[in-house]
Amino acid sequence: MKKKHLAALLGASMVVSMTACGQKAEETTAAPTTEAAAKAETTEAATQAEETGGFTAGAYTGTTPAMNGELTVEVTFDENSIKDIVVKDHLETYGIGYGMDTTPVEVMPRQMVEAQSVNVDSITGATITSMAIKRAVADCVEQAGGDADGMAEVHGSLDVEETMETDVVVVGGGAAGLSAAITAAEAGAEVILIEKQGITGGSTTRSGGKVLAAGTQWQTKQDFEDSPQQMYDYLMGFSKGLIDEKLLMEFCDASAENMAWLEDLGMKVKDVEPIHSSLTPWRVHNSEGGGGQTSGHGGQIIVPLTERAQELGVRFVYNTSGKELITGSDGSVTGVKAETADGKTITVNGKAVILATGGYASSEEMMARFKDFLPSNKNTTVPAGNIGEGLIMAEAVGAKNFESDGLQLVYVSYTCGVGINEESGLIVSAAGERVVNEWSYQSHVAAALAEAKSPMGYYIATSNDPNPTVQYGITLDSTVKAATVEELAGQLDMDPTVLKATVDRYNELCAKGEDEDFGKPAEYMVPVEGDTYYAIAMNPGSSVTFGGLSINEESQVLDTEDKPIKGLYAAGEVAFTGLFGTEYPCCGMAIGSAVYFGRIAGTNAAGEQ
Numbered sequence: 001m002k003k004k005h006l007a008a009l010l011g012a013s014m015v016v017s018m019t020a021c022g023q024k025a026e027e028t029t030a031a032p033t034t035e036a037a038a039k040a041e042t043t044e045a046a047t048q049a050e051e052t053g054g055f056t057a058g059a060y061t062g063t064t065p066a067m068n069g070e071l072t073v074e075v076t077f078d079e080n081s082i083k084d085i086v087v088k089d090h091l092e093t094y095g096i097g098y099g100m101d102t103t104p105v106e107v108m109p110r111q112m113v114e115a116q117s118v119n120v121d122s123i124t125g126a127t128i129t130s131m132a133i134k135r136a137v138a139d140c141v142e143q144a145g146g147d148a149d150g151m152a153e154v155h156g157s158l159d160v161e162e163t164m165e166t167d168v169v170v171v172g173g174g175a176a177g178l179s180a181a182i183t184a185a186e187a188g189a190e191v192i193l194i195e196k197q198g199i200t201g202g203s204t205t206r207s208g209g210k211v212l213a214a215g216t217q218w219q220t221k222q223d224f225e226d227s228p229q230q231m232y233d234y235l236m237g238f239s240k241g242l243i244d245e246k247l248l249m250e251f252c253d254a255s256a257e258n259m260a261w262l263e264d265l266g267m268k269v270k271d272v273e274p275i276h277s278s279l280t281p282w283r284v285h286n287s288e289g290g291g292g293q294t295s296g297h298g299g300q301i302i303v304p305l306t307e308r309a310q311e312l313g314v315r316f317v318y319n320t321s322g323k324e325l326i327t328g329s330d331g332s333v334t335g336v337k338a339e340t341a342d343g344k345t346i347t348v349n350g351k352a353v354i355l356a357t358g359g360y361a362s363s364e365e366m367m368a369r370f371k372d373f374l375p376s377n378k379n380t381t382v383p384a385g386n387i388g389e390g391l392i393m394a395e396a397v398g399a400k401n402f403e404s405d406g407l408q409l410v411y412v413s414y415t416c417g418v419g420i421n422e423e424s425g426l427i428v429s430a431a432g433e434r435v436v437n438e439w440s441y442q443s444h445v446a447a448a449l450a451e452a453k454s455p456m457g458y459y460i461a462t463s464n465d466p467n468p469t470v471q472y473g474i475t476l477d478s479t480v481k482a483a484t485v486e487e488l489a490g491q492l493d494m495d496p497t498v499l500k501a502t503v504d505r506y507n508e509l510c511a512k513g514e515d516e517d518f519g520k521p522a523e524y525m526v527p528v529e530g531d532t533y534y535a536i537a538m539n540p541g542s543s544v545t546f547g548g549l550s551i552n553e554e555s556q557v558l559d560t561e562d563k564p565i566k567g568l569y570a571a572g573e574v575a576f577t578g579l580f581g582t583e584y585p586c587c588g589m590a591i592g593s594a595v596y597f598g599r600i601a602g603t604n605a606a607g608e609q
Contacts, residue, residue: 055079055144062139066132067092068296073109073133075140082116085109085137090129094289095205095299097129100306102199102318104129112137115154124319124341125197125383158340160317162347166192168605169336169350170314171322171390174202175298175591176572176598177356178305182265183602184354185312192348193314194338196321196385201302202358203382203543203573204591209287209297210275211262211595212588213255216285218272224281228252231283238585242404244578250553251579251593258596259285266304275587276441277422284588293420295381301591320346321385325353325393325568332566333397352567352605355557356598357390358382359545359573361407366391367542370407372453379541390574394549398559399568404547406582408590409446411457411538416473418459419445419538423467424524426506427538429454432489432499434506437518446540447583457538458492460503462530473536480535488533503528544590546582549575555601567608569601 055077063072069091076084087105092098098105104123108130111120118138122130138148168184170177173195181191199205214231232252236243251258263269268288275284275293287300310316319341326335326349335349360366361380366388395401412419424439429452436448449457461470473479482488485503486496509515510527549557549570556564557575572594579593 054146055081055141058144060140060143061088062136062143064132064135064139066090067097067128071129071132071136073136073140075137075144077140077144077146082113082141085112087133092129093205093296093299095201095302096126096199096296099299099303100199104133108133109137111154111156115152117151117154118148119151119153121154121156123198125199125201125385158317158319158342158344160320160340160344160346162344164192164346164348166190166315166348166350168192168352168354168602168608169194169348170354170356170602171336171338171393172196172202172356172358172572172574173200173306173316174356174358174572174594175204175301175305176574176594176601177202177354178302178309179595179598180354180356180569180571180602180605181309181314182305182312183599184606185309185314185602187603187606189606191309191312191314192317192350193309194317194320194322194336194348196319196357197383198318200306200316201298203386204298204594205302206296206381206383207298207591208293208295208587209290209300210588210591211259211267211285211287211301212283212586212592213259213285214252214283215256216259216272216283217256218259218269218285219281219283222272222282224272224283226281226283228255230281231255235585235589238581238583240581242406242578242581246553247551247578251596254596255592258592258599261599262301262595265308267301278440279586284586298591301595317346317348322355322357322389322393325397327397330566331398333568336393352569352608354555354598354601354605355390355394355549355568355570355574356572356594356601357388357574358386359548359576360388360391361386361542361545363387366545369403369405370450370542373450373455374409374540374542375455379539380543381541382543386573388574390570391548394557394565394568394570394574397565397568399557399565400550400560400562400577402547402550402577404545404577404580404582406447406546406580407542408443408544408546408584409450409540409542410442411446411449411540412442413459413473413536413538415476415478416536417469418467418473418536419457421467421469423459423465423470424520425465425467425470425526426460426503426528428458428460428499428502430456430458430492430494432492432494432502434502434517437515437520439520439524441586443584450540451582455540457540459536459538460488460499460528461534461536462528462532464526464530466526470536474534480537482533483531485533488535492535544573544576544584546576546580548573548577550577551575551597553600554604555597556604567605569605571597571601 071090141148167189170193290297324337489496489499
């Protein structure tokens, strides 16, 4: 039965986060995690070190660039071996680089000491931090007179049984999967969670760590009056006939309690914010350290969820991908066939399966339908493993998969960040046409450009533009500039008459003090006038995908006739059908709904007989 109570502008010369909610580009591919150095190889490596005796005893320090700055290690040697490795200083992402018993800062020093080698496996999903630690330790080895390149390669093996039995199988360890595993375990079920990477978190850890909710204690503290009905009405405004009213209302009604549940598990809520000034009341809840268009704060959600699941006895099987759902003679789902990163095939039998495998933004094949406005799916910051495997598995047993025309988009300059903040000047499509009220949430701007099938956006500016990011952008050599609008259009391969007409019309509306075409507030209507005209290129990037499996309010996966498939549940991005229209309405919606429907799935799956 259903349980009812249940970046951003990063700097002048930067890498820009390409999602609407600051999802971090980080750590998405690697070799299999070394869970335990293979015993024979470890012994061989230690013997080799003793024989060569190549170290000058002492403590050495190594520093190297990592994901978020420099990382420093201290390595202690005696004459024959590495005695100790400590990561002394770093600025890595919480929940990816450090913070759990599976993350590189905690795991890799121990593994390298055990293996007596720098050449151990990286942590899948945390490659950049893993490689930084290896580089820094290798530097120390060289300082001590050793040969890091000549050290043995030590590969771990995944110690899992060929067949496992449990009550509930969860496939995917992001916000949805962890929430499902926790609630199933709290309901008394034995749970096995299969995770494709070497760490939990998925897209959530890389995100800004924001959760959408209405009528919360945090809103009250900041004097915002809000209600589930107000949030529902706002979100339904983006429906375009695609949102399931009952599904959305369930989430909105439970959103405040959902936030309280996360806090009880250890998420620290910093404050609430609007994300964009045009969005009121404020209902985006930031995790500690977050705020604005920043990324990499989702670990504040994932780490406490992971720790709670571990406390409850959930068994984690890392570096393992679900490949096929097992069904009984009546069509009910009774388990999963999976494959480990080192090639083993395993079977996990259970009474119910919960799919929480994320979306498909890293799948070239599934993203191909967006090629008119997103020529390449390379501009995404989701994990490389987000290739839609859950959809494929479920479709094979008769599940309905809705291929939505929408996804979370942002068009942004990768040189100066225009498109991430609230720049509100003239934005045109690749054809030179104005298509949107520029002073609106970035996903709304992106959706309009996508609807125009524009693979690029251009921010047209002159020196009178009041936005600091634009002022910086027009100083860059890479920014296209010209003495006239027509000349600018020629450099952009636009029809000069079209762009000139667009600029003239925009300036006419600025003079009138009223945006008759798109309704932008008059105070943001600044004319494009000057001696030099600039075009700042805005490239499309994607993250959250919409559509996917259809579920009901019980998180049961529906078949092509809209009937529940016994034993099969889903939550999170793999099952966003009915929760989104064609554009991303507000930061925090993806994580908030993933947690809520994950909890519903876990509770109900635990009750399967």
